Amino acid sequence: MIFMEWYFILIIVVGILIIIVIVFYWLYKLNFPLSPTGNISENIVCIKNRIANVYIYTKGTDRVVVDAGFSTKGMKKELMKMDIIPEKITDVFITHSDPDHIGGLSIFSTAQIYFGKDSKVQHHDNYKFVVNNELILVGAIKVQAISTPGHRLGHTCYLIDNEYLFSGDLLRLKAGKVKPFFKLISADFDQLLESIRKVAKLENVKMLFTAHTGYTTEFDNAIDKWKI
Numbered sequence: 368m369i370f371m372e373w374y375f376i377l378i379i380v381v382g383i384l385i386i387i388v389i390v391f392y393w394l395y396k397l398n399f400p401l402s403p404t405g406n407i408s409e410n411i412v413c414i415k416n417r418i419a420n421v422y423i424y425t426k427g428t429d430r431v432v433v434d435a436g437f438s439t440k441g442m443k444k445e446l447m448k449m450d451i452i453p454e455k456i457t458d459v460f461i462t463h464s465d466p467d468h469i470g471g472l473s474i475f476s477t478a479q480i481y482f483g484k485d486s487k488v489q490h491h492d493n494y495k496f497v498v499n500n501e502l503i504l505v506g507a508i509k510v511q512a513i514s515t516p517g518h519r520l521g522h523t524c525y526l527i528d529n530e531y532l533f534s535g536d537l538l539r540l541k542a543g544k545v546k547p548f549f550k551l552i553s554a555d556f557d558q559l560l561e562s563i564r565k566v567a568k569l570e571n572v573k574m575l576f577t578a579h580t581g582y583t584t585e586f587d588n589a590i591d592k593w594k595i
């Protein structure tokens with residue numbers, strides 16, 4: 368009798384676990400249409416590491432990385448596919464310090480790492496904390512930090528060479544339109560909405576990149592509803 372009860376409990380628990388896995392799988396498929404590892408354009412490479420995208424921007428011999436992915440092992444493997452050696456990367460710009468954005472950080476062992484000023488992260492010698500509108504020159508590459516709190520307090524977008532906007536988890540793209548990043552996993556949703564309106568004011572943006580929902584070459588069209 369006792370055996371039967373445990374047997375039924377086990378079936379129920381396994382059943383619930385299977386349902387949870389299926390639900391999460393579909394949520395993942397629906398909400399996180401990641402870009403595959405590969406070249407997006409002449410100067411931009413996309414890396415897919417588990418649930419997040421990392422972007423690498425190159426100009427001549429200069430190169431910057433935006434975000435560091437979820438895992439060291441996965442990042443190394445994907446970078447190898449693109450013939451990119453992590454030890455040769457000099458500058459990595461982090462949008463925020465969630466595990467899917469800094470999990471692979473240690474592979475960039477010789478790089479300068481940039482975080483938004485209010486990021487909750489332990490300080491290291493090679494970490495630099497940037498403020499809103501700060502300009503960082505990496506050789507010929509110009510990186511502008513844009514403070515965009517909401518999802519996380521120190522969340523920062525990076526506008527590279529005035530035309531390429533890397534938005535981390537500020538927003539997501541759905542059917543070519545900008546939607547806010549998920550309210551459920553954002554620290555301050557009203558602040559996030561305000562931050563979207565802030566980047567919507569940017570002019571001459573050619574491409575917009577997200578960490579989990581791909582990118583668009585139609586920035587103005589994608590964000591037009593936020594230009595208020």
Ligand SMILES: [Zn+2]
Pocket residue numbers: 419465467468536578579
């Ligand atoms: Zn994320």
